[in-house]
Amino acid sequence: MTDASPLVPYVVRLGDDRLVLGHRLSEWCGHGPILEEDIALANIALDLIGQATALLKLGGALEGAGRSEDAFAYFRDAVDYRNALLVELPNGDFAFTIVRQFLFSQFALLQAEALTHSANETLAGIAAKAVKEYRYHVRHCAEWVVTLGDGTDESHARAQNAVDELWRYTGELFATDAIDDSAATAGAGVDPSTLEAPWRAVVMDVLGRASLSVPDTRYMQRGGRDGRHTEHLGHLLAEMQIVARSHPGATW
Amino acid sequence: MVKRAPPSRDELFAILDEVKDPEVPVLSVVELGIVRDVSANDGRVVVTITPTYSGCPAMHEIEQSIAAALTEHGLGPVELRTIYAPAWTTDWISPAAREKLRAYGIAPPGRAAAVEELTPLRRRAASVACPFCGAADTEQRSEFGSTACKSIWYCRSCRQPFEEFKAI
Numbered sequence: 001m002t003d004a005s006p007l008v009p010y011v012v013r014l015g016d017d018r019l020v021l022g023h024r025l026s027e028w029c030g031h032g033p034i035l036e037e038d039i040a041l042a043n044i045a046l047d048l049i050g051q052a053t054a055l056l057k058l059g060g061a062l063e064g065a066g067r068s069e070d071a072f073a074y075f076r077d078a079v080d081y082r083n084a085l086l087v088e089l090p091n092g093d094f095a096f097t098i099v100r101q102f103l104f105s106q107f108a109l110l111q112a113e114a115l116t117h118s119a120n121e122t123l124a125g126i127a128a129k130a131v132k133e134y135r136y137h138v139r140h141c142a143e144w145v146v147t148l149g150d151g152t153d154e155s156h157a158r159a160q161n162a163v164d165e166l167w168r169y170t171g172e173l174f175a176t177d178a179i180d181d182s183a184a185t186a187g188a189g190v191d192p193s194t195l196e197a198p199w200r201a202v203v204m205d206v207l208g209r210a211s212l213s214v215p216d217t218r219y220m221q222r223g224g225r226d227g228r229h230t231e232h233l234g235h236l237l238a239e240m241q242i243v244a245r246s247h248p249g250a251t252w
Numbered sequence: 253m254v255k256r257a258p259p260s261r262d263e264l265f266a267i268l269d270e271v272k273d274p275e276v277p278v279l280s281v282v283e284l285g286i287v288r289d290v291s292a293n294d295g296r297v298v299v300t301i302t303p304t305y306s307g308c309p310a311m312h313e314i315e316q317s318i319a320a321a322l323t324e325h326g327l328g329p330v331e332l333r334t335i336y337a338p339a340w341t342t343d344w345i346s347p348a349a350r351e352k353l354r355a356y357g358i359a360p361p362g363r364a365a366a367v368e369e370l371t372p373l374r375r376r377a378a379s380v381a382c383p384f385c386g387a388a389d390t391e392q393r394s395e396f397g398s399t400a401c402k403s404i405w406y407c408r409s410c411r412q413p414f415e416e417f418k419a420i
Contacts, residue, residue: 022307036393124337129303
């Protein structure tokens with residue numbers, strides 16, 4: 001057995017964030033508040049799942065053990081997933097979905113911009129493609145955040161509730177551990193803690209325009225990056241994996 | 253058996269120019285810039301492609317169509333290589349191909365750089381000419397359309413909804 005690249009767990013984390021959030025968003029398909037929004041959420045979900053496919057394929061290639069992107073997606077249990085807790089939370093109402101998507105997309109945009117300089121050429125290429133996509137994800141979500149926050153009493157209350165609920169899950173996006181350090185030192189990854197200040201600047205600007213405020217709590221919930229997930233991920237995976245696990249090896 | 257000379261790069265591109273995009277059948281995968289390179293050696297053909305969007309569901313069908321077109325011309329085996337850099341941009345679509353889009357009823361894409369300058373909540377009101385009546389009095393209804401590559405617009409002049417091929 002050869003030693004797998006130390007970049008594997010870093011790339012798998014990137015893939016897992018996008019796969020889980022992409023699957024969550026796809027749950028809106030057919031349930032959007034208006035047709036255009038139904039299409040928009042499905043489009044964003046497709047972009048994320050496409051990025052996850054490319055990233056997990058890269059993870060499998062770096063690992064060198066013959067695991068395909070489908071093996072990563074369908075044949076790992078929740079404890080082996082490394083996504084941040086933020087992306088596995090249930091969709092809640094439309095405000096919750098949009099605020100979460102805005103917070104994540106702005107993080108992902110900054111992360112992908114930095115990864116375009118990755119020493120790993122494939123990762124740099126996937127990032128360069130994704131940057132274009134995150135730009136319109138952020139534009140779309142930021143406009144909705146302002147529309148909801150600066151809208152009716154009802155929409156403002158729902159958007160503020162979403163910010164209050166979600167804020168404690170944002171810290172994990174910027175937490176740095178040995179896996180991030182290793183990838184960053186090798187010039188292949190980016191230290192997520194360096195993204196927090198620029199992320200905060202954009203988020204505060206948009207939330208301010210939306211008449212929304214950030215809760216005072218300093219406590220940040222973590223665990224997903226180490227495989228300690230909420231109960232919600234298992235249910236998501238059960239639905240996502242049932243067909244592949246019931247018919248292993250099936251092709252179509 | 254007489255061994256044929258391997259087809260030239262131009263001949264290979266001509267074959268692939270017959271493969272249309274399943275979502276935008278008026279353009280070929282060459283005109284869209286999906287095919288980045290193609291070469292043949294001893295019948296073996298290597299096609300380098302790049303995805304338009306990370307999650308474009310048509311990519312699988314496009315790959316199959318490319319392989320089928322080359323096989324029909326007696327070439328193969330076909331190897332498809334996917335590259336991500338440089339990232340696909342609508343700037344690669346030629347003026348002639350843009351005119352085909354417009355005639356088909358899809359507004360062609362503007363300059364990609366102009367879209368990249370857009371930041372959250374500081375959107376410029378870019379005018380996209382209606383592909384049906386040519387009027388500039390149009391408005392974007394949604395940045396997301398029936399496929400990942402299109403957005404939904406409305407023409408206030410001829411009162412027709414229409415799609416734009418998004419600049420990216």
